[in-house]
Amino acid sequence: MSSSTSAGGSSARFSPYENLKYPYCDEDSKYEKLAKIGQGTFGEVFKARCKKTKTVVAMKKVLMDNEKEGFPITALREIKILQLLDHVNVVSLKEICSSRSSNYNRYKSTFYLVFEFCEHDLAGLLSNISVTFTLAEIKQVMKQLMNGLFYIHSNKILHRDMKAANILITKQGVLKLADFGLARAYSVTSRQPNRYTNRVVTLWYRPPELLLGERNYSTPIDQWGAGCIMAEMWTRSPIMQGTTEQNQLTLIAQLCGSITPEVWPGVEKLELYNKIELPKGLKRKVKERLRFYIKDAYALDLLDRLLALDPSRRVNSDEALNHDFFWMDPEPAPLTPMLSRHTTSMFEYLAPPRRQAHPPVRNVPHPAPTKAPNPDQHFERTY
Numbered sequence: 343m344s345s346s347t348s349a350g351g352s353s354a355r356f357s358p359y360e361n362l363k364y365p366y367c368d369e370d371s372k373y374e375k376l377a378k379i380g381q382g383t384f385g386e387v388f389k390a391r392c393k394k395t396k397t398v399v400a401m402k403k404v405l406m407d408n409e410k411e412g413f414p415i416t417a418l419r420e421i422k423i424l425q426l427l428d429h430v431n432v433v434s435l436k437e438i439c440s441s442r443s444s445n446y447n448r449y450k451s452t453f454y455l456v457f458e459f460c461e462h463d464l465a466g467l468l469s470n471i472s473v474t475f476t477l478a479e480i481k482q483v484m485k486q487l488m489n490g491l492f493y494i495h496s497n498k499i500l501h502r503d504m505k506a507a508n509i510l511i512t513k514q515g516v517l518k519l520a521d522f523g524l525a526r527a528y529s530v531t532s533r534q535p536n537r538y539t540n541r542v543v544t545l546w547y548r549p550p551e552l553l554l555g556e557r558n559y560s561t562p563i564d565q566w567g568a569g570c571i572m573a574e575m576w577t578r579s580p581i582m583q584g585t586t587e588q589n590q591l592t593l594i595a596q597l598c599g600s601i602t603p604e605v606w607p608g609v610e611k612l613e614l615y616n617k618i619e620l621p622k623g624l625k626r627k628v629k630e631r632l633r634f635y636i637k638d639a640y641a642l643d644l645l646d647r648l649l650a651l652d653p654s655r656r657v658n659s660d661e662a663l664n665h666d667f668f669w670m671d672p673e674p675a676p677l678t679p680m681l682s683r684h685t686t687s688m689f690e691y692l693a694p695p696r697r698q699a700h701p702p703v704r705n706v707p708h709p710a711p712t713k714a715p716n717p718d719q720h721f722e723r724t725y
């Protein structure tokens with residue numbers, strides 16, 4: 343449309359969505375909302391039911407922050423990636439639906455991503471003390487997590503927001519990686535180093551290379567997050583709850599040892615290495631400090647390898663799946679018996695506030711992080 347048409351028309355308002363019909367997009371009225379189950383940085387998530395088939399789904403509202411720019415590019419990216427992925431350990435996107443635009447919504451449709459419904463997220467499960475995981479069940483969770491990561495990484499997708507709230511678990515005990523709102527495709531062989539944004543990943547799960555300004559990062563960033571989640575399966579609370587990027591690096595050094603070119607050749611070339619005060623002379627204490635919680639030697643060993651400071655030495659998902667942790671007794675065991683004892687859904691949003699980690703920057707405004715009291719200070723107290 344030429345600018346003269348839109349500026350000179352008698353209609354006072356021009357909306358790109360006005361009177362638009364979306365032929366491949368069903369109306370949201372085919373679903374009835376049952377409950378709000380999530381309020382992330384991106385908008386609300388509802389449990390809903392299809393009026394016709396009675397199938398229960400999760401509907402994630404697309405936040406239209408800037409209507410002038412049309413459908414948000416970040417949501418388009420998320421949809422494109424979700425449409426590419428098809429694996430039992432990745433959440434499945436069923437369809438996109440929208441509200442009918444009318445006078446009532448000022449001719450602005452609301453769009454929803456409609457997902458298969460999962461009864462729990464891992465943050466919700468971990469914050470409920472009556473939910474306990476045996477070693478065999480933790481192996482089952484971690485095995486599925488690594489399978490999901492192996493699949494997305496093989497498809498050249500980085501998740502970039504690994505954390506317990508983004509890991510869903512169905513009542514049948516099937517784990518699904520979710521929230522591809524920050525995900526992106528990555529390239530492996532390029533003559534030019536990549537220049538991705540490093541303002542990704544929730545602070546508490548952010549790996550040292552991102553904190554030091556690396557822009558040519560890859561799959562090890564998700565492996566670090568998987569390591570943090572693995573530890574949390576025992577500690578029940580995020581292991582490094584930094585308050586600032588500087589503080590996060592300090593917590594990492596206190597657990598993983600000082601960040602030096604000896605343990606991480608090339609780290610000195612990272613943009614922030616000489617600009618940030620890094621604690622010196624600290625010994626690596628991953629096994630020593632987590633031994634209190636984790637009695638299994640294989641688990642400690644795998645965790646130590648996932649939390650390697652040098653991303654090139656961090657285990658990838660394939661190596662992790664071959665680790666003795668998954669192959670020694672007890673074998674991974676189904677979660678169904680344990681989950682069948684818990685019939686109400688557990689989501690981070692519905693749990694008492696405790697783990698409001700600084701969210702990564704998305705290009706939508708988000709509420710200031712709440713300083714939530716942490717009722718489950720077990721890890722910090724005894725750690």
Ligand SMILES: Nc1ncnc2c1ncn2[C@@H]1O[C@H](COP(=O)(O)OP(=O)(O)O)[C@@H](O)[C@H]1O
Binds near residue numbers: 381385457461
């Ligand atoms: N398919 C789903 N089934 C059940 N709950 C879900 C589903 N997708 C998301 N949720 C819940 O909603 C929360 C927010 O969704 P998410 O995709 O992570 O969006 P955000 O970008 O807002 O964090 C999740 O942490 C989870 O608790």
Ligand SMILES: [Mg+2]
Binds near residue numbers: 382507508
């Ligand atoms: Mg999320």
